[in-house]
Amino acid sequence: MFAAPNRLRMNAVRIILALLTLTIFLPTSSILLGEDLEDQVRDISHKLRCPTCQAMSVKESEAGLSLNMKNKVREMLEAGSSEEEILEFFVERYGEWILREPPKKGFNLVLWLAPLILILVIGFIVIRTLLRKTRTQKTPPVTPLTAEEQTKIEKDLNRFQSD
Amino acid sequence: MNRKTYFALGILLGCGILVTMIYGLFFASIPNEIPSAQIGKKAHAFSITTFSGQPVTLEGLKGKPVILNFWASWCVACRQEAHILERAHQRYTPQGAVFIGIAINDTREASLAFIRRFGKTYLLAPDDKTGSISLDYGVTAVPETFLIDKQGFIVKKVLGAVDRPTIEDFLNAQL
Numbered sequence: 001m002f003a004a005p006n007r008l009r010m011n012a013v014r015i016i017l018a019l020l021t022l023t024i025f026l027p028t029s030s031i032l033l034g035e036d037l038e039d040q041v042r043d044i045s046h047k048l049r050c051p052t053c054q055a056m057s058v059k060e061s062e063a064g065l066s067l068n069m070k071n072k073v074r075e076m077l078e079a080g081s082s083e084e085e086i087l088e089f090f091v092e093r094y095g096e097w098i099l100r101e102p103p104k105k106g107f108n109l110v111l112w113l114a115p116l117i118l119i120l121v122i123g124f125i126v127i128r129t130l131l132r133k134t135r136t137q138k139t140p141p142v143t144p145l146t147a148e149e150q151t152k153i154e155k156d157l158n159r160f161q162s163d
Numbered sequence: 164m165n166r167k168t169y170f171a172l173g174i175l176l177g178c179g180i181l182v183t184m185i186y187g188l189f190f191a192s193i194p195n196e197i198p199s200a201q202i203g204k205k206a207h208a209f210s211i212t213t214f215s216g217q218p219v220t221l222e223g224l225k226g227k228p229v230i231l232n233f234w235a236s237w238c239v240a241c242r243q244e245a246h247i248l249e250r251a252h253q254r255y256t257p258q259g260a261v262f263i264g265i266a267i268n269d270t271r272e273a274s275l276a277f278i279r280r281f282g283k284t285y286l287l288a289p290d291d292k293t294g295s296i297s298l299d300y301g302v303t304a305v306p307e308t309f310l311i312d313k314q315g316f317i318v319k320k321v322l323g324a325v326d327r328p329t330i331e332d333f334l335n336a337q338l
Contacts, residue, residue, distance in 0.1 A: 051303035064235075064268030065302065068294035075293060093301040095200035121176070125169060 041074045044083055048073075048090055049100050057100055199320045200301055206231075206311045207299035211265065211288035214275060219263065219286055221315070228337035229261045229311040230330060233290075233297055235269045236277035238305045244324035245281035251330045252285040258338045265290050267297045267305060313337055 045059035045066075052063040058070060069090070076086050090098045102108040145153070206229070210220040221229070232248060234241040252262040262285035266274040271289060278287055290296045300309060308325040310318045310333045321329055 051301075065294070065297070065304070068268070068298060071293045072295070072298055090298075091200075093200060093299060094303075095198055095301070097198055097200075098301075118176075121172075125173075 037074065037077055040077055040083070041070060044073050044077075044086055045070050047087065047100055049098050051094065051098070199317075201309070201317045202320060204317055206309070206315050206317050207296070209296045209299065211263075211286075211296070213286050213288045214271070214278065217286070219288070221311075224261050225315060226313055227259055227261050228313050228334060229263060229309075230334075231300070231309040231311060232262070232264045232325065233267055233300070233302050233305055233307045234264055234277075235267055235305045236273040237269065240324040241277075241306045242281070244306055244308075244326075245277075245283060247325060247327050247330070249281065249283055249285070251327065251334070255330075255334045255338065256285065258334075260334050260338060262286065263288070265296055267294050267302065 042059050046057045048058040048069060050056045050058050050061035050063055050066045052065050053061050058066045073086055087099065096102060102111055104112055206221060208221050210218065212218050248262060256262060264283065264285060264287040267290045274289060306324060308321040312318050318333065
């Protein structure tokens, strides 16, 4: 009498388990849609220099070539390309010049680290010089008294004591 | 470290910065020229259909020097070079050179009107909707001309109106 509902329940559990397994093992799609896609297009376009009007990013520019670049970025994102792949695509064709920020690798690291190193070195020199000055001010050099000075001091002291 | 060492380090640092500045200003690049990442590289393959309906592929032009020009009807410098390119085409195409003009960011009607106005007769075609060919060649503005040798490598890029000696020197060496 209870066999039929039990079997139904078991089947329902099996279906739910099968669906859960499917969602776990299905590849997660990286393809963006709608507003997410546009956000990503804007984000990547902001990292690219407008080839025609170089003070601006591709995102800000309305020049024909910038519009083409934005469309290309959108097209590549829709095809499933990653941000890295898209930037690499443009670097290969335009050179690193097309990136608004030099990549933090290779010789470019000098560009990123040099100001920091310079500040540290200058800071170290300034602090060291200041410390040395303060130390020398605190402990002025002690020069021994001459015999004449010594006699005069003793004389004065004796006079105070006698008073 | 004593004072002398600090002084020497300071001088060294100052010299380093000065040398870097001089190199950056005068030797690293030409300030009025955008560097091209395409020079010395194999030219990107492309296929076009000319305004007159003729299909053309770069692959099919192997063994011939190619003058690849990117232009637009609204570009003033393109008018300046229009006759230079046409005359060079009349002279060098019979000798084996190929002249291709790709219109970018332009309407078909405006491009055709420009072609008629300047009597252009070489291979002229529009770029695709996203300007793929111009992006593949790293085009930064119009006009831009790429000189592709017989082996299919990009030898030179001319930014702005191309002049006669540049075309002649290249093609005389290639043909």
